[in-house]
Amino acid sequence: MEKAMPYVNIKITRDGATAEQKKALIEGVTQLLVDTLDKNPATTTVIIDEIDTDNWGIGGQTVTERRNAAK
């Protein structure tokens, strides 16, 4: 039976993740899907969204606010 083609979307705050880090993340998550669910790595798609800290809220506050408050 043809294996499925997983799709992964990862959202992180925009905090200067490097191209190398994003490569490692994509490689790692693709391998993880092989290891845990026997998915086909060739057709695994991973999309990373980097979100401004003004646009990410947790606990009713933006990440920007929380970081300013923690200073």
Add this chain to the structure above:
Amino acid sequence: MEKAMPYVNIKITRDGATAEQKKALIEGVTQLLVDTLDKNPATTTVIIDEIDTDNWGIGGQTVTERRNAAK
């Protein structure tokens, strides 16, 4: 029982929403989930995506087109 941790994604056209407006939106939607579903505010995540008007379509037209047509 541990309360759930809702995740909210809000997509709006990129029209100059201010950091203050986005703070109010995040605060409001987090409180709303407490009020309507008794969710835990501490772990409620809200992500706002601002979309270019060329990339948002409604009624088969981009928002850019519709605004130009309305001028």
Add this chain to the structure above:
Amino acid sequence: MEKAMPYVNIKITRDGATAEQKKALIEGVTQLLVDTLDKNPATTTVIIDEIDTDNWGIGGQTVTERRNAAK
């Protein structure tokens, strides 16, 4: 200028939210977008996804595991 048409996606664990609660949530988030960003309520779309607790992870555990551990 034509107002934008926000799109909201809310993900919650599948914990028996009633139709009444979902109506209140949809009504509330639509009004919130009017109040904070002056969006057009007529074209505000809200989609609620209810997710099985086996399929929702936080802190490296499923919500099912966490609830079992808390018993």
Add this chain to the structure above:
Amino acid sequence: MEKAMPYVNIKITRDGATAEQKKALIEGVTQLLVDTLDKNPATTTVIIDEIDTDNWGIGGQTVTERRNAAK
């Protein structure tokens, strides 16, 4: 019965799609939903996300890597 209001999200790599191409895509997908599912075009929403090639992975590699390897 009121027809449904489909919502479509299209993710493509950021490769210089023009405003004209995006208009054609939005117009086409809206018409397709009318033709195949008898949906109401007036309330069909289409959002296009353009993703940096460093942030899109396939087969465990970023699209940036794959293009460099193919040179």
Add this chain to the structure above:
Amino acid sequence: MEKAMPYVNIKITRDGATAEQKKALIEGVTQLLVDTLDKNPATTTVIIDEIDTDNWGIGGQTVTERRNAAK
């Protein structure tokens, strides 16, 4: 240059779309991406989500409410 691999997510209300209609929709949107953006059909992914009418809101009401009101 390797062509991109678009990803499309279509959300519709759960209204009895048949397997044949979903096949036609997937075939059509894949062809549309070839025609408008010269994308590679072999790697175009389309995912259709069918949403209960209690969980889809428009204009501050669920689709269930709107249909009941229109009777």
Add this chain to the structure above:
Amino acid sequence: MEKAMPYVNIKITRDGATAEQKKALIEGVTQLLVDTLDKNPATTTVIIDEIDTDNWGIGGQTVTERRNAAK
């Protein structure tokens, strides 16, 4: 500085993934975000969506069709 709270959404075809496999996937992806991006595991959210093979298209065909054709 407070670490970010990543959000991960994994879509797979509905093919009988067990609760144990989903636990392993959630544990693995959470650890991967610690290892590659130094994210905080306590606040990493992972949501798995299992999609019917009639609703997942690749190469212009549903996964159901492809599997039938491969028999």
